[in-house]
Amino acid sequence: MKRIIFLVIRLIYRIPGWLMTIHRYNKHKEEVSFEERFDFTQRLIRKVNEKSRVNIHCYGQENLPEEQGYLMAPNHQGLFDALILIGTHDRPFRFVIKKELMNVFVLKDVLRMIDALAIDRENIRASVKVIRQVSKDMKSGISYVIFPEGTRCRQQNKMLEFKGGTFKSVMDAKKPIVPVALIDCYKVFDNNSIEKVDAQIHYLPPIFYEEYQDMSSMEVARLVQSKVEQCILENENKF
Incomplete structure (x- = not known):
């Protein structure tokens, strides 16, 4: 909470303009491309990250597939996860989020502006509809981020079990999966401090369709989780 208050104070002169732009984009979404809306969001987030007293260490951007339409699957540590992803991934992408965030x-206004898809985990029919939409989008070249744990893990750099359902859309689309390891991102807002902290993001080598085509969704989930877990074990004491 202290860091959020600190950020509001440091950025108070920018916030009214940002809110007006967000409102305008949402009111006239059909007139503004997704790329333009994402670019605005990215510039906003990068300014927030710059003022947050967080040293961001980004690795593996060269691993990201050249062709758009892939799934990024990171572990989930908290609010800063979205900020570090948007801040370090140069090309536009969309989120699949839990409906409560809307x-x-x-x-909710920011998420609507960048076309995030909300999934209701209690409504199977609605969830299937979202999965089909994500698959269709990835086939057309739109990349996505889905947190395979379904919710954040509150045990620092530990992880909850990755859910197989996360990967059904990308498996149907036959597109690459990019495991993403987030390390120490929980420290940004969980420590109730404004002391400088280090946070890491690692884009790991993609897993292509040819590598997982004969696997079940649960096997894919375990494979992706093992790669993320190994990266965390190797790097969590780096700073």
């Missing part, structure tokens, strides 16, 4: 003040 009720959060201001955040």
Whole structure:
């Protein structure tokens, strides 16, 4: 909470303009391309990250496939996860999020602006509809981020079990999966401090369709989780 208050104070002169732009983009979405809306969001997030007293260490951007339409599958540590992803991934992408986030003040407007898809985990029919939409989008060249744990893990750099359902859309689309390891991102907002912290993001080598085509979704989930887990074990004491 202290860091959030600190950020609001440091960026108070920018916030009214940002909110007006977000409102305008949402009101006239059909007139503004997704790429333009994502670019605005990325510039906003990079400014927030710059002022947050977080040293961001990004690795493996060269591993990202040249062709768009892949799935990024990171572990989930908290609010800063989205900020570090948007801040370090140069090309536009979309999020699949839990529907509860669409009720959060201001955040819901940002998510709507960047075309995030909300999934209701209690509604199977609605969930299947989202999975089909994501698969269709990836086939057309739109990349996505889905957190395979389904919710954040509150045990620092530990992880919850990756869910197989996360990967059904990318498996149907026959597109690459990029495992993403987030390390120490929980420290940014969980430590209730404004002391400088280090946070890492590692884009790992992609897993292509040819490598997972004979696997079940649960086997794919375990494979991706093992790669993320190994990266965390190798790097969590780096700083």
